[in-house]
Amino acid sequence: MKLVVSQVSKAYANVTAINTLSFSVSQGEIFALLGPNGAGKSSIIRMITGFTKPDSGKISLTIDGETFDAIPSHTLGYLPEDRGLYPERTLLKNIMYFAQLNGMSKADAAVEADHWLDKFDLLVRKNDQLKSLSKGNQQKVQLITAVIHNPKWVILDEPFSGLDPVNQEKVVTFLSELTARGMTVILSAHQMAMVEKLAHRILLMNRGEAVFYGKLTDFQQHAKTQSSLKVTFTESVVHQVEEADYEWINSKTLKVTITANTTLSRLLLSLPSIGDVANVHSESLDLHQLYLNAITNHGVALDEK
Amino acid sequence: MKSNKSRQLWLVTSWEFIQFFKWKQELASKLIMLAIAAMVFVWQYVQDDSEPSYRIAVTQNNGEKLADEDAVPTDLPAKIAQFEFIQSSVSASSLATTLSEESAYDAVLLYSRDGNGQRKLTVYSQEKQAWLPLLQQTLLQHYSIVYAEQLGLQAEQLSLLTTPATFVVNFMDDNVREDDGVSSATAIGMIVLLAIGVFTSFGQLFAGVTGEKQQRVTEQLYSCISAQTWVDGKICGQILHGMKAMVSSAITGLLILAFVTVIVKGQALDFSFLNWALVPWLLLFALAGLYLCTAFMAAIAAAIDDPNHSAKTSLMLLPLVPIILTFLSMDNPSGWALTFLSYFPLTAFAAMPVKMSLIDVPFWQPLISFCLMVVLCLWVRGAAGRLFKMGMVMYGKEPTLKDMLRWVIKSEN
Numbered sequence: 001m002k003l004v005v006s007q008v009s010k011a012y013a014n015v016t017a018i019n020t021l022s023f024s025v026s027q028g029e030i031f032a033l034l035g036p037n038g039a040g041k042s043s044i045i046r047m048i049t050g051f052t053k054p055d056s057g058k059i060s061l062t063i064d065g066e067t068f069d070a071i072p073s074h075t076l077g078y079l080p081e082d083r084g085l086y087p088e089r090t091l092l093k094n095i096m097y098f099a100q101l102n103g104m105s106k107a108d109a110a111v112e113a114d115h116w117l118d119k120f121d122l123l124v125r126k127n128d129q130l131k132s133l134s135k136g137n138q139q140k141v142q143l144i145t146a147v148i149h150n151p152k153w154v155i156l157d158e159p160f161s162g163l164d165p166v167n168q169e170k171v172v173t174f175l176s177e178l179t180a181r182g183m184t185v186i187l188s189a190h191q192m193a194m195v196e197k198l199a200h201r202i203l204l205m206n207r208g209e210a211v212f213y214g215k216l217t218d219f220q221q222h223a224k225t226q227s228s229l230k231v232t233f234t235e236s237v238v239h240q241v242e243e244a245d246y247e248w249i250n251s252k253t254l255k256v257t258i259t260a261n262t263t264l265s266r267l268l269l270s271l272p273s274i275g276d277v278a279n280v281h282s283e284s285l286d287l288h289q290l291y292l293n294a295i296t297n298h299g300v301a302l303d304e305k
Numbered sequence: 306m307k308s309n310k311s312r313q314l315w316l317v318t319s320w321e322f323i324q325f326f327k328w329k330q331e332l333a334s335k336l337i338m339l340a341i342a343a344m345v346f347v348w349q350y351v352q353d354d355s356e357p358s359y360r361i362a363v364t365q366n367n368g369e370k371l372a373d374e375d376a377v378p379t380d381l382p383a384k385i386a387q388f389e390f391i392q393s394s395v396s397a398s399s400l401a402t403t404l405s406e407e408s409a410y411d412a413v414l415l416y417s418r419d420g421n422g423q424r425k426l427t428v429y430s431q432e433k434q435a436w437l438p439l440l441q442q443t444l445l446q447h448y449s450i451v452y453a454e455q456l457g458l459q460a461e462q463l464s465l466l467t468t469p470a471t472f473v474v475n476f477m478d479d480n481v482r483e484d485d486g487v488s489s490a491t492a493i494g495m496i497v498l499l500a501i502g503v504f505t506s507f508g509q510l511f512a513g514v515t516g517e518k519q520q521r522v523t524e525q526l527y528s529c530i531s532a533q534t535w536v537d538g539k540i541c542g543q544i545l546h547g548m549k550a551m552v553s554s555a556i557t558g559l560l561i562l563a564f565v566t567v568i569v570k571g572q573a574l575d576f577s578f579l580n581w582a583l584v585p586w587l588l589l590f591a592l593a594g595l596y597l598c599t600a601f602m603a604a605i606a607a608a609i610d611d612p613n614h615s616a617k618t619s620l621m622l623l624p625l626v627p628i629i630l631t632f633l634s635m636d637n638p639s640g641w642a643l644t645f646l647s648y649f650p651l652t653a654f655a656a657m658p659v660k661m662s663l664i665d666v667p668f669w670q671p672l673i674s675f676c677l678m679v680v681l682c683l684w685v686r687g688a689a690g691r692l693f694k695m696g697m698v699m700y701g702k703e704p705t706l707k708d709m710l711r712w713v714i715k716s717e718n
């Protein structure tokens with residue numbers, strides 16, 4: 001069971017929301033869609049869920065020999081970007097309603113509702129009106145309504161937004177439990193730190209296009225290759241460094257950017273010929289910085305086109 | 306875990322119904338209805354069956370006793386029907402005392418003659434009484450006979466004088482009912498009930514749809530049910546509310562009628578004016594009419610982003626047009642206007658039941674009219690579903706009428 005998005009494009013009026021985007025999601029993984037506001041994350045999610053259709057390209061999902069052009073509703077659990085439930089009804093009634101709409105029996109729904117409410121420390125408030133809860137807690141209830149029926153595919157659009165750090169961690173634990181139950185999770189987020197803890201693979205998007213697509217470990221490897229080395233000499237020296245992307249910060253400090261073409265051993269051997277080395281300090285970009293750099297570079301490249 | 310569409314439809318219907326069902330208020334209103342019904346029922350058995358009688362003190366204009374102390378005027382017997390006339394010496398100054406609560410008299414009759422010898426009867430009563438018109442009618446009838454006798458007229462001659470001609474209206478259309486007053490009342494009653502049903506269901510549906518849209522519940526619902534199932538469920542829930550409002554109003558109306566008839570007027574309960582054969586037809590047409598109106602409202606409400614500022618809210622008044630047209634056409638139930646309206650599917654739900662209550666209609670006429678409505682309902686269901694699906698996911702802006710007309714024909718993504 002694999003979801004394949006192939007060369008998909010979508011435009012609204014004169015604005016291109018998605019431009020020839022391709023990726024695939026395998027069963028059982030946590031796949032993260034990353035990107036700034038307006039990157040096209042929600043647009044692609046709406047196509048995957050079948051709310052909208054691509055203008056061109058193809059989305060396909062094969063389940064038990066049957067091929068679908070979107071995730072079929074009976075296998076889908078969805079937390080939309082535009083959130084909302086019925087504020088006048090109780091937590092339990094809201095959850096039971098969606099559980100039963102998704103095909104659960106009343107008895108099963110009641111058991112599962114208690115389980116998830118307990119996980120989110122909301123069990124004691126299950127008979128309170130939804131509107132009496134804080135916004136963050138309401139979001140947790142909506143997360144429960146999205147997954148209570150144990151769907152095969154869970155799509156969460158910005159599950160961390162509006163949550164404090166404590167509750168963000170709870171959602172991380174919650175998502176781990178979903179994968180432990182065999183669910184495939186596709187989520188969109190801004191928070192690189194949260195994604196780093198969870199996602200097996202990511203698709204970094206900007207202005208409707210893919211900036212990076214692959215395993216998180218590849219992305220991290222990519223980050224390492226873009227680390228830099230700061231060398232401090234005992235005396236003022238200004239010298240050319242061969243086969244390296246370098247910059248003199250001051251007369252004593254040299255900054256060398258390590259790229260795929262840089263041979264670290266040769267670089268280190270060449271340092272004494274420049275001067276007496278007092279200190280060598282390695283600086284690597286974290287995922288968040290890489291995310292920002294990638295988006296910025298992609299934006300500049302698009303503008304130059 | 307595949308969801309059954311009919312189960313989903315039932316879940317949405319019951320959710321929609323319960324959302325607007327305030328059980329405490331419902332219980333209170335039903336208890337009041339039951340109390341009135343019980344009161345009417347008990348009243349019929351506990352009230353005194355004998356006709357009430359009233360004691361009327363008779364005196365002369367000048368406040369003195371009548372000539373003969375032992376008798377009322379010779380032209381006024383001691384008792385006519387339920388009125389007892391007793392000679393009394395009541396002066397103008399003692400009227401208040403005579404008519405006080407402790408008094409043995411219900412009224413004082415001042416008996417005098419004017420310069421031409423014509424009798425003048427003035428009645429004094431402490432307060433307004435339901436039997437006063439009856440007293441007037443009784444006395445005038447009595448003196449008609451007295452005058453007739455003085456003029457030497459026979460009873461037949463007097464009868465001819467009071468009823469000089471018989472006035473009969475015959476309709477060439479055999480279908481027109483003789484008792485036109487009752488038929489018209491029934492027809493107006495039906496229009497009022499339909500208006501109550503339509504107002505209730507489409508008002509609540511409007512609030513429900515715009516509310517859900519503002520609460521951003523749409524996408525989560527779309528992920529588990531189709532837009533068509535959702536709108537079908539909402540329409541069914543509101544039709545139930547509309548029918549409940551119609552039935553409740555009908556029962557309340559009948560109870561008020563019973564209350565007035567039995568307790569206020571003291572008459573026997575009589576619902577013979579009700580045409581029970583019409584009730585199944587009324588229910589069928591009401592169902593179809595409520596469906597059309599609520600489906601229309603669902604489609605319009607889904608396209609409204611902000612109910613406080615949308616120009617589309619004026620479209621809400623459109624479902625009232627069939628009711629108003631029917632009301633304007635009911636003076637001539639066999640005329641072309643009501644005939645056309647009773648077959649035209651958009652207006653038939655109001656016009657045909659009204660026509661049926663005014664004149665006898667062959668069985669095939671409402672049948673054809675109803676079948677045409679069912680065909681329209683099926684088409685409207687699909688169109689409303691498409692409009693609802695598109696409208697509910699549009700946030701921040703509203704579709705134009707051109708967009709909406711395009712969606713009526715074909716859904717877009």
